[in-house]
Amino acid sequence: MDALTLYGALAVTAMLIFYALEERAAAFVLAFAGACLASSAYGFLQGAWPFGVVELIWSGIALRRWYLRRRPTPRA
Numbered sequence: 001m002d003a004l005t006l007y008g009a010l011a012v013t014a015m016l017i018f019y020a021l022e023e024r025a026a027a028f029v030l031a032f033a034g035a036c037l038a039s040s041a042y043g044f045l046q047g048a049w050p051f052g053v054v055e056l057i058w059s060g061i062a063l064r065r066w067y068l069r070r071r072p073t074p075r076a
Helices: 003-021 026-046 049-070
Strands: none
Touching: 003 026, 026 049
8 A cells, every 4th residue: 555545545534533523523523624625635646636626625615514613603
């Protein structure tokens, strides 16, 4: 296994773990966004640019979810 393949495997594994933990804290949503960025970089480095683009979009979606989740909610 070369270094790029190992990097990709670790990035995707981190995505899976952080996605599973998202309900516990907003920090895991942010970590998921970071793992998506790492996975996107892997896709571009490997030459699979469609994968890189999709992961970049997922990272943006996760960042938005993190931002909305950490905002204080108005009290009723």
